[in-house]
Amino acid sequence: MTGTSFIGLYAFQWIALISVALTMLILGDALAGHYRSGFIFRSQYMPFVGGGLLIVSAITAVVKPETAWTNLALRIAGWLAIIFGLVGFVFHHYYGIAKKPGGYKWLLHYLMYGAPQLAPLALTITGVLALLAARGLAGEVTFAGLDLRAALLALVAVALAGATLQATLLHYRGAFNNPLMFAPLTVPVLAIVMSVWVIIGPNEIVLLAFTILLWLTFLIGFVGLGMHLRGFGRQMGGLYLLKLNLLEGPPAWAPGLFTGFAAVGLIAAYFL
């Protein structure tokens, strides 16, 4: 296996575990969003099929990392998650903007109030993460022409960029009513820049700055989870009216993606 071990698990076993956690977070918010719209299309069940397979295969790969079939299962599940995420992105775009009354003339409105445009791509990102984990567990050292460490850092940069963009849109919808809603636009953006810098011209100072930014991004995820929980508390009835407010409040698990992506970056920085 590539990389060094930490608390009994190698780097790519940790990556596989984080892909499990990220998938669960994504599915949690997808369940709320799709339930809110009433599962009117059968395709709205797709992320749960793809994500479920990814969770099972990734856990199996962590438990039996050197078995060929678990690695193959993880690769297949990774590809399925990538495809389902891309299909979801097209569906969200078509049914969330293009087919809506007014269509692109009401673009900003639908970006804010329609289906979250970038959310399905988070599943694609976890699919790529699963593929990278499978390659690392199999002892391979490259992915798409990059070494695995650089590929992971590039993925972290893309993932953080997407998460920041989606958070910015939704926090704009919320009129940035709390100063902490600007948090995704601060440290994570710097972490994206530093991630690219580490890939292109790594040195000790840049790496140190990058890891500090990633730790702060890791913490920002928890701040977001706490503040979204507070957001439910601000709805009429708070968590006492759990089901209603889970559907109408902020996306419960979305900030956790920042923590997960930062954790991937930290593993790449420390153990690869």
Next chain:
Amino acid sequence: MKRPTERGGTVTSLRQALSLVKMGAPMHPIFVHFTIALTSASLAFDALGFFFDKPSLTAAGGWALFGSAVMTLMTISTGLSSSTRAPIEEGEARSFLRAHMALGLIFYGLLVAVTFWRIALWRNGQGVSWLYLTSLAVVALVMTIQGYLGGELVYRYGVEVEQSYRGLPEREANSSPPQLTSSSPREVAASVKKGENVA
């Protein structure tokens, strides 16, 4: 709101005691003590081990921190479960609850980060440092604020607390508690000074 739920007399047998076991009791106040105790113990052991150069104490600090990171998962989940059972109207109590919920997850993020830091120190064969101790003290400070907010929710606003005991008759009559002397201690002292019979 007063909801007396005590129905029987003094508990005198095990059977009677068992019949009063209530599985619906809130679990959050139980687990929160593990978080507070283990995090505080970790800081205390680490500080003692650092200042007196006792590796066994810092090892105890590390295990206490690890225990806290695990047990706090239960604290958070039971806390969330408790908040779904709290029909609190908008006002001071809801504000305290919101702050408590937000700070709880922020505290957990800090706790997880400092735990990973501690594991990395242990893995590299390094001891705790001033910087680490300061960070852990900050985490403990956040935990203290968090605990204060939770305490206010229970002891000031009575969240998830049933007033289930049988009150004294004076309490039922909404009067003052019974007085042991007919006068206040200051009046008694003044009377003694004057040589009057206070009996």
